[in-house]
Amino acid sequence: MYLSSLPIRLEVVRLLKMLKLVQNEYIKLLKKKSSWVILILVAVIAIGFCALFTWSMSNTYYDDVSRASLQDEANYYLNEEYYKQYLEKNADGTYVYTDENAKSTRQQMVFYQFIYDNKLEYTDWRYSADIVTNLCYAKYLSVDGETAEERAEALSEYNTLKAVFDADDWKAYYNEHMAQIRDTYKDDEISLEANLWFYDYSIKNNIKPGEITWKDTVLQTASVAKISLIPYLNKEAAGEVVDSNSMEELLNTAAIAVYRLDHNIEIDVSSEMDGNSYGFDTMWGVFNQSKSLVTVIGVLIIVVAGSIVAGEFAQGTIKFLLINPVKRWKILVSKYITAVSYGLALMLMLYAICGIFSMIFTGFNGVGAKMIIAENGIARAASPLFAVMKQYLLGGINIIVMATMAFALSSIARSSALAIGISMLSLLSGSIIITVLGALGFDWARYLIFANLNLANVYNGTGGMFPNQSFPLAVFIVVMHIIIFFMIAWDGFTRKEV
Amino acid sequence: MNAVLKIEHLNKFFGSRQILKDISLEMFSGEVYGFLGPNGAGKTTTIKIAVGMLSLDEGNINIGGFDMHKNFEAAMANIGGIVENPEFYKYLSGLDNLRQYARMRTGVTEARIREVVHLVGLDKRINDKVGKYSLGMRQRLGVAQAILHHPKVLILDEPTNGLDPAGIKELRDILKNLAHEEDVGVLVSSHLMSEMELMCDRVGVIVNGVLIDEKPIAELISAAAPDKFDYVYWVSEPEAMIEKLDFITKENIVNNGNGTVDIILSKDDGLATLSKINKLIIDNGIELYTVTPKQNKKLEDVFIELTNTAGGGQIA
Numbered sequence: 001m002y003l004s005s006l007p008i009r010l011e012v013v014r015l016l017k018m019l020k021l022v023q024n025e026y027i028k029l030l031k032k033k034s035s036w037v038i039l040i041l042v043a044v045i046a047i048g049f050c051a052l053f054t055w056s057m058s059n060t061y062y063d064d065v066s067r068a069s070l071q072d073e074a075n076y077y078l079n080e081e082y083y084k085q086y087l088e089k090n091a092d093g094t095y096v097y098t099d100e101n102a103k104s105t106r107q108q109m110v111f112y113q114f115i116y117d118n119k120l121e122y123t124d125w126r127y128s129a130d131i132v133t134n135l136c137y138a139k140y141l142s143v144d145g146e147t148a149e150e151r152a153e154a155l156s157e158y159n160t161l162k163a164v165f166d167a168d169d170w171k172a173y174y175n176e177h178m179a180q181i182r183d184t185y186k187d188d189e190i191s192l193e194a195n196l197w198f199y200d201y202s203i204k205n206n207i208k209p210g211e212i213t214w215k216d217t218v219l220q221t222a223s224v225a226k227i228s229l230i231p232y233l234n235k236e237a238a239g240e241v242v243d244s245n246s247m248e249e250l251l252n253t254a255a256i257a258v259y260r261l262d263h264n265i266e267i268d269v270s271s272e273m274d275g276n277s278y279g280f281d282t283m284w285g286v287f288n289q290s291k292s293l294v295t296v297i298g299v300l301i302i303v304v305a306g307s308i309v310a311g312e313f314a315q316g317t318i319k320f321l322l323i324n325p326v327k328r329w330k331i332l333v334s335k336y337i338t339a340v341s342y343g344l345a346l347m348l349m350l351y352a353i354c355g356i357f358s359m360i361f362t363g364f365n366g367v368g369a370k371m372i373i374a375e376n377g378i379a380r381a382a383s384p385l386f387a388v389m390k391q392y393l394l395g396g397i398n399i400i401v402m403a404t405m406a407f408a409l410s411s412i413a414r415s416s417a418l419a420i421g422i423s424m425l426s427l428l429s430g431s432i433i434i435t436v437l438g439a440l441g442f443d444w445a446r447y448l449i450f451a452n453l454n455l456a457n458v459y460n461g462t463g464g465m466f467p468n469q470s471f472p473l474a475v476f477i478v479v480m481h482i483i484i485f486f487m488i489a490w491d492g493f494t495r496k497e498v
Numbered sequence: 499m500n501a502v503l504k505i506e507h508l509n510k511f512f513g514s515r516q517i518l519k520d521i522s523l524e525m526f527s528g529e530v531y532g533f534l535g536p537n538g539a540g541k542t543t544t545i546k547i548a549v550g551m552l553s554l555d556e557g558n559i560n561i562g563g564f565d566m567h568k569n570f571e572a573a574m575a576n577i578g579g580i581v582e583n584p585e586f587y588k589y590l591s592g593l594d595n596l597r598q599y600a601r602m603r604t605g606v607t608e609a610r611i612r613e614v615v616h617l618v619g620l621d622k623r624i625n626d627k628v629g630k631y632s633l634g635m636r637q638r639l640g641v642a643q644a645i646l647h648h649p650k651v652l653i654l655d656e657p658t659n660g661l662d663p664a665g666i667k668e669l670r671d672i673l674k675n676l677a678h679e680e681d682v683g684v685l686v687s688s689h690l691m692s693e694m695e696l697m698c699d700r701v702g703v704i705v706n707g708v709l710i711d712e713k714p715i716a717e718l719i720s721a722a723a724p725d726k727f728d729y730v731y732w733v734s735e736p737e738a739m740i741e742k743l744d745f746i747t748k749e750n751i752v753n754n755g756n757g758t759v760d761i762i763l764s765k766d767d768g769l770a771t772l773s774k775i776n777k778l779i780i781d782n783g784i785e786l787y788t789v790t791p792k793q794n795k796k797l798e799d800v801f802i803e804l805t806n807t808a809g810g811g812q813i814a
Contacts, residue, residue, distance in 0.1 A: 020601040020602070021601070021602065023601060024598050024601050024602065027590075027594070027598070028587060028590070028598070031587075031589055031590055031594070032589055033589070315585060315587065315588070316583060316585030317585050317586060317587060319551060319581045319582060319585070320584075320585070320586065320599070320640075320643065322549075322550065322551055323549050323550070323551070323574070323577070323578075323579055323581065324574065324599060324602040324603060325570075325571045325572070325573075325574035325575040325577075325602070325603060325604075326571065326574075326602050327570055327571060495553070497551070497552045497553065498546070498551040498552065
């Protein structure tokens with residue numbers, strides 16, 4: 001019993017010893033006044049960023065509140081003065097059409113008069129479901145149609161639609177539409193299904209048009225995506241090659257929209273999170289953008305990693321460090337662990353500060369919101385909290401590589417200035433080098449470390465000179481560099497003559 | 499006696515230049531071993547190899563029974579020391595600096611730290627930042643650091659640097675006490691002979707990377723004892739005195755011209771001759787003010803002699 005536990009106990013003792021070395025490094029790091037100044041600086045930058053970003057980007061997207069009512073719109077267009085420039089009025093009150101423009105102006109008048117008479121608003125389903133448009137066109141033709149037959153036909157059409165309008169029964173209206181669609185696409189299964197979906201779903205889930213704005217929009221999005229998919233599905237059914245990327249994109253769009261309707265999710269923050277949108281409604285847009293501050297942490301970590309070994313030489317304390325009964329590689333590893341974990345801790349701190357302050361500055365908007373993402377046409381809800389964290393970590397890889405480089409340089413050259421300088425230069429100029437090489441058409445440049453450092457871009461498939469980088473390859477190149485830099489540090493430090 | 503530090507056939511090259519040539523030495527527990535040599539002789543290089551800061555090209559080092567190469571951590575657990583200047587983390591207090599080293603060694607309690615601080619006399623200033631310490635205080639902190647973990651071997655490279663006379667005496671007492679009472683083997687390097695004379699039990703002399711001599715301090719001092727003694731007589735009438743001294747050969751009498759006369763006596767002459775001279779002066783009515791023996795040969799000279807014969811001297 002005692003014997004069997006001995007090796008484990010030895011391992012525990014070793015681990016504790018290692019932890020004590022790391023503890024030493026942390027004490028040295030955190031007892032420096034400059035470390036605290038830096039920490040406070042990071043906090044100030046984070047809070048300032050959230051405030052500025054909220055202030056500069058909010059409310060630039062769209063403004064629902066200030067939209068005029070449909071009645072106001074009708075009032076505006078029914079103004080006599082407005083029409084004078086297009087129409088001439090006869091003595092009996094009828095209009096003279098001078099040209100084609102005048103015709104459409106007349107149609108508009110009929111349309112707005114109808115809205116005015118029926119006190120319609122945007123939210124009325126009959127307006128959004130296009131009955132009014134069709135009805136008004138029929139009414140216009142019934143008066144202004146060129147032939148008697150045309151006028152008669154238009155009048156009958158008008159009466160039919162007016163009956164629907166007066167009945168105010170959207171389900172009946174949708175059912176009628178569906179009957180028409182069934183008739184039109186009776187031989188085309190794929191088109192039939194895609195075109196029917198909108199009405200079918202609305203009726204089954206009792207989504208009255210015009211009642212809940214976001215549902216209308218999402219329904220529309222899903223329907224458009226489904227109808228756009230028809231040619232792809234036809235091609236696929238015929239065994240032809242299809243553009244799988246754009247097809248998947250449409251499938252995903254449809255899946256996300258359906259998922260939101262199924263789960264009654266009003267706010268989907270994924271559009272704010274993709275980094276391409278210019279504005280936002282919730283805290284997540286601000287929070288997600290704060291990932292760009294990870295570079296600030298990178299600069300700090302390069303300074304820490306570049307001076308954690310060289311600093312001992314500069315202070316002359318290296319001799320008192322190495323006279324201890326601890327193998328050199330353990331000291332080196334503890335320093336590396338300290339530098340990297342400190343970087344992660346700073347990143348976590350940045351994450352927490354930006355999370356809290358983007359929440360405060362945006363007035364707690366969308367705190368509990370989900371982001372809906374889809375892969376291979378299957379949608380699921382994800383926590384934006386983790387999504388932001390993922391972006392942070394992907395950005396953090398870049399920093400770890402540069403920190404390891406600074407660490408290696410500082411342990412072979414004993415000069416923190418050199419180590420910090422070169423690493424900082426690499427961090428800031430790497431992308432320029434790749435841009436130049438890429439522009440010159442050197443495809444091999446995609447295997448250089450700088451082309452793979454921005455793992456977030458590689459992962460998201462956005463940006464950079466080589467947009468189609470493979471993510472596993474990028475990870476491989478990055479990990480190899482970390483290992484090589486660390487081995488250089490190891491070799492330099494363990495063999496160094498002090 | 500068991501050897502706590504054993505260096506065997508140590509060779510070290512810097513490039514093609516051989517810095518250490520076949521150095522072998524043994525240090526026993528309970529002794530203060532003086533490592534003597536002029537600047538650049540290889541003292542610090544030897545010490546750095548012994549504490550693992552430099553690699554060795556050939557040879558073996560054994561500390562407290564553990565081979566340095568095969569069992570680095572166990573060997574190093576038995577050694578403590580100061581190499582070159584005592585530099586510490588300036589922004590940490592003396593106590594926090596010691597805690598750093600305590601964490602890297604085994605069995606150092608907070609009580610032990612306090613004990614060591616008291617021993618080196620830093621109690622009052624131990625909570626101050628090291629940046630405010632004088633060189634002497636840093637040297638004391640260095641000693642505290644070195645003995646923190648009860649090492650069997652203590653290696654100090656020029657430990658009296660920057661200490662005032664009182665501090666030097668204190669350090670001497672601490673080291674002697676550690677060696678003689680606590681059975682620690684203490685190796686002290688220096689180029690100051692007078693210091694070694696007061697501190698060491700045994701010395702090894704290194705010149706140009708070669709250990710040229712190794713013997714107990716008593717032997718070295720007796721070797722330093724001259725075969726001729728020089729006495730300075732201050733008298734009222736030097737010329738008259740010289741005239742009367744007929745039993746001493748003229749070559750051994752030097753008139754300094756300032757009222758003093760040097761008389762050189764051989765080892766065999768003894769005290770009888772001295773008293774004979776004194777009696778002669780008094781009897782001749784010459785006034786005798788003082789007689790002082792001139793110590794013309796000390797450990798210093800032995801050392802310079804040794805290093806010169808080995809072709810050493812000062813190396814630029």
